Amino acid sequence: MLGHDEKVLVNEAVLRTFKLKDHSLDLYVLPESLFVPNAVSRLFAKVVDIAPGDVVFDIGTGTGVLAIWSALQPSSQVYAVDPVAEHCELAERNAKLHEVDGKLIAFQGSLFDPLPEGLSADVIIGDVSGIADGPGRALGWYSSEVPTGGGDGTEVITELLHRAHRHLAPKGKLYFPVAVGLSDDDKIMRAARACFDSLLLKVDVWFPLSDEEYEIVSCCLPPELLQRVKKKGSRMAWNGLIYEATRPKKA
Numbered sequence: 001m002l003g004h005d006e007k008v009l010v011n012e013a014v015l016r017t018f019k020l021k022d023h024s025l026d027l028y029v030l031p032e033s034l035f036v037p038n039a040v041s042r043l044f045a046k047v048v049d050i051a052p053g054d055v056v057f058d059i060g061t062g063t064g065v066l067a068i069w070s071a072l073q074p075s076s077q078v079y080a081v082d083p084v085a086e087h088c089e090l091a092e093r094n095a096k097l098h099e100v101d102g103k104l105i106a107f108q109g110s111l112f113d114p115l116p117e118g119l120s121a122d123v124i125i126g127d128v129s130g131i132a133d134g135p136g137r138a139l140g141w142y143s144s145e146v147p148t149g150g151g152d153g154t155e156v157i158t159e160l161l162h163r164a165h166r167h168l169a170p171k172g173k174l175y176f177p178v179a180v181g182l183s184d185d186d187k188i189m190r191a192a193r194a195c196f197d198s199l200l201l202k203v204d205v206w207f208p209l210s211d212e213e214y215e216i217v218s219c220c221l222p223p224e225l226l227q228r229v230k231k232k233g234s235r236m237a238w239n240g241l242i243y244e245a246t247r248p249k250k251a
Contacts (some may be wrong), residue, residue: 013090020045020069027094029063030086035146037065039207040177043242044127047202048175050075057081057121057167059111059160060128064091064104070125071100078104079115084145111160112167120169126176128156134220135182139213152225153183158191165195165248174245175202181229181238182217196245203242208235 013028018037023045029036044066050056052074058067059081067080068091078100080091088108095101107114111128129142132153136142149156157176164174176192178185192199209217209229214236218226229238 013093018042018065020065023069023072025065025068025094026097027063027065027068028090028097030090035062035084035087035142037062038141040240040242041065041127043203043205043240044125044175044177045069047242047244048123048125049173049244050123054122055079055120055169057112057115057124059124059126060156061091061106062087062127064094064106066125066127067091067104067106068094068098068100070123071095071104072098075103075123079119079121080104080106081109081111081114082106083108083110083147086145111156112163115167120167120172122169122172124164124168124172124174126157126160126164126174128160128176130154130157130177130179130188131182132221132225135217138216138220149183152187153179154187154191157183157188161188161191161195161245164245165250168248172246172248174248176243176245178241178243179238180241181225182221184225185228185241192243192245195249197247197249198245200244200246201241202244203240205240206230206232206237207240208232208237210235 050073053076056070056078061067061080061082071078088106091106095104129149133148136148
């Protein structure tokens with residue numbers, strides 16, 4: 001959790017409106033230097049199922065969009081985690097703006113590391129970096145302050161999958177993304193099948209790339225990944241998936 005002496009100044013934040021399922025959220029963001037909620041954030045809100053009384057972990061919260069959305073659901077408590085200090089500060093600021101700061105606690109750190117020992121979640125939202133470093137940086141989707149998924153886009157997601165069983169309630173649910181064409185999706189799915197007995201595909205959409213974006217991507221990715229970027233209509237596109245994982249296998 002951020003202490004008062006650890007807070008960084010985010011004086012240049014601007015207020016923007018983001019529409020998610022059932023809610024229109026005004027959030028402070030730093031578009032030029034930090035991660036900004038995107039179409040994938042909206043897709044998570046469409047499929048994440050939060051029941052009354054659920055404890056929610058939002059891992060990779062960014063400026064708090066899905067954590068705040070979760071706090072506006074009938075959840076009992078929301079724990080938001082992000083490795084970037086400025087993200088955590090803005091998540092806390094945004095939680096106060098929406099009057100859910102009594103229900104939402106932000107922690108700075110990697111994945112589950114900063115969370116209290118022994119705490120478990122009914123729902124884990126794992127909207128973490130899942131795009132390879134090359135295209136993520138070159139397209140401007142991730143600033144230098146924001147971690148990416150590594151060389152093949154799998155580093156953060158596979159670690160999340162391998163560690164989630166220790167933090168998920170017996171009947172809990174983990175939601176995670178796969179970017180087919182911008183990451184090694186086979187590697188991610190092998191890890192998912194090794195860690196969970198049940199995987200349910202909840203979202204399957206294609207995101208078009210402009211000619212300029214595709215040219216950038218083609219220079220950043222190895223051929224085995226690039227070949228999974230497909231032509232849809234008149235444009236090349238990558239495939240975005242979101243899975244719901246349940247029944248974790250104990251290590």
